[in-house]
Amino acid sequence: MLLKNLSLINYKNFEAKDFDFDAKINCFVGANGIGKTNALDAIYHLSLGKSYFNPVATQNIRHESDFFVIDGTFEKEDREEKIVCSLKRGAKKIIKRNAKAYERLSDHIGLLPLVIISPSDRDLIIEGSDTRRKFMDGVISQSDKGYLQSLIKYNKVLSQRNSLLKYFAVNQTFDATTLSVYNEQLVEYGTPIFEKRVAFLEAFIPIFKEQYAVISGGNENVSLNYESKLIDSDLLSLLEKNIDRDKALQYTSVGIHKDDLSFKITDYPIKKFGSQGQQKSFLIALKFAQFHFIKELAQTTPILLLDDIFDKLDENRVAQIIALVDNENFGQIFISDTHPERTENVVKNIHQSYKIFKL
Template structure:
């Protein structure tokens, strides 16, 4: 699988732009602000129907325009497929594959697997637990459709339970039977989510540790620790124990929506005790492990986007990534960088076909 063509219309800073890609390595070079990352984000859009960098879809429309269109043409093993994602101001986003409109975007996730490595990944270390949960969910969802459905169902019921708790508070009333219905549904979905996250991390953590050891030359020991209230008790017991607190707070304070991943280096939180270089290595290992996991589960090499990657790495780490490209571990690769000469020197060393786009 590889992306052959990309067309942008009123997407971010692009009025109209067309690209024809090489099936191995494609590089976007130019000064800051010319739109290199925006092209990578458009490719991300084709896989996930959303931006990696900006959750507000309407802000991806070019200034003073009413709509955007991102279109991609993929070469699959036996056929060519077309994906179009468009948005008009004031309307719902539309996603089509081969001319057919998706009713649910979730049906599209995993069809064109993709992994991005970006400076924005630092949020995984410095931001709250929701960012790390989204990472886990994104990796599992690309190879497990039913997991994504459990997640969507859980979040829908969670919103309903929270609304009911607010209603109780506003009307000074309480209905235990009504609340119990939501508790049981959340227990059904949440227990399955917890089970699959556990199984995922059992498989994922050794892959991640191996990646980190290679990148860091075995200098430190790293770990991912799964934090969940369900490790010690079941969902229904949690709801029972937190009932009074939930009524007071007017939202659901326990459940798998509170899960977290703790990033550790030599037994300590990397956020506090890891150097910048260690944190960068940790994040790259995390994303390469994501690539490995999806490749194994889906039996296809995901598209890999490297945003401003060489600017953030020393020569040793760059050499390591090039070694991986040489080993044919990767499929199609997209790179953005500010230095054309540096990029060309790096990709030439891979001995793979490449194309450079100056923006």
Template sequence: MIIKDLSLINYKNFDSINLEFDDKINCLVGQNGIGKTNILDSIYHLAFGKSYFNPVTSQNINHDADFFVIEGDFFNGEKNEKIITSFKKGQKKIIKRNGKIYDKISDHIGTIPLVIISPTDRDLILEGSETRRKFMDGVISQGDKIYLNELLKYNKVLSQRNALLKYFAANRTFDQTSLDVYDDQIVGIGQNIFEKRQNFIEKFLPILQARYSEISHSREEISLTYKSQFKEKTGFSEILKSGLKTDLQRQYSNFGTHKDDLIFKIKKHSVKKFGSQGQQKSYLVALKFAQYDFLKSQHGMKPILLLDDIFDKLDEDRVKQIVQMVSKSDLGQMFISDTHPERTEEVVKQNANQYKMINLEA
């Protein structure tokens, strides 16, 4: 998959801009605050129907405007795809594919396979389980619409169950029959989600281990473990019932696949607690390139790769390794953002024959 050109109107700091891209490597350069990351985010927005950095849609509109439009022309190896995402204050967001409006934005997920590597990805290691679940769900959902729909159903039921728990507390009442309606769905849908997540990890782990070895030049043993309450020996229905007292006290559902987590380890030790900065960075880059490989195998096409501000977050050797990997025939189109044009071009020129420099200050 490649994006050939991009047009923005009132998106973040841009009033209007039109850009054409190279099929292989595109380097977005310029001072901080000029909009390099916003260009990358607009491409992400076309793929997922939302911003990677700010999920509040209205906050992605340029100041003094009341709407934005993002338009991109893609080529998937067989045909052209025109994707338009637009939003006006007070109205629903619209995504069009080749002129046809989607009924549900979720139907668009997976059309544009894409991977982004950003400084904010450190949250995958440092923050709580929700961040890691979102990563896992995002990878699976790009290639499995049934899974995405199950996930949306589960979250809706979970929200309804939590609302019922709050109702019980506010009115000092309790109705087991009403609760059972939601519990049955939590267990049924949750079982399907658990099985697909477990199957994903089994396929994903060897890809991750291979990428880590390539990026770090290391023989360190790494692991990725899926942690879920569904792995408990007792049935999940029993776990749900045994936790009812806690749920009623906290007015929140404390048991289910919404509590799942991923455990990252190097040499059998937590990457978060014991990994050096270099090891954490290598693990994160390996995680994203493994995501790339997995999506490529699922879609049968090369995803777009967005690298945001990596020169300031990774040492130059790691950046060179990344560019070398992307320059190989098994990887497709890549975007790099950086504040130093000379540094970027020097590294890219050493490792790639085909690239385009885009200076946003010009």
């Protein structure tokens, strides 16, 4: 799969900009703040229906403008997919596929698989469990539409149950029958989500370890573990056992929305004991594993976005990354960098065609 062209109107710092891309490697180079990452984010936005860097949709509209339009032509399995994503202030975002608007934006997820590697990925290590769950859910959702719909339904029921718990507290009342209805719905949607996460990680962890071994030269031992109370108990039992706690807290304290991933290097948390280079290598290995996992399930090669990937890495690790992408397993790659010379030297070592866009 590849992106042939991209047109931006009022997207972030771009007033109007058109790009025609190479089928293999495309590099955005220039000073900080010039829009390199914004160009990558526009590609991400077209593929997944949202910004990778700013979840507030209207903040992606250029200052003093009323709307943005992102327009791109993809080629997938010998057919063209024309995707237009637009947003007007005060209105809902619209995504059109071949001139037909989606009724639900979530239906677009998975059509155009994509993986991004960015400095902001460090949030996966330093932030809370919500960030790591989103990563896991995002990978699974790109290849499993049923999973995404179950997740949407689970979160809706969770919100309703939390509202009910607050109602109980404010009105000093309790209705076990109504609460049990929400419990059953959480079990209905949550149990398959848990089972799919377990199956996903069984397949994903070996790929991740293999990728890290290549990047690090095989000198470091890393681990990735799933932490969930559902491993030792079913969800209904957990909900019933924790009802007094939930009433006191006024929210649902157990369930798949509390699951986490633990990241370790030589059996210690990488957040505390990993160097900057080790943490970056860990994150790149995670994303390369995501790439290979999605590629196998989707039966198409995802687009790969590398945002400032070569910063804070020593030459040896950069060389290992170049070796990874310099083979037939990868399709179209987009790179951003502040150093044009470094970028050119890097892509010359990858034996593929390329274009450099100086912004």
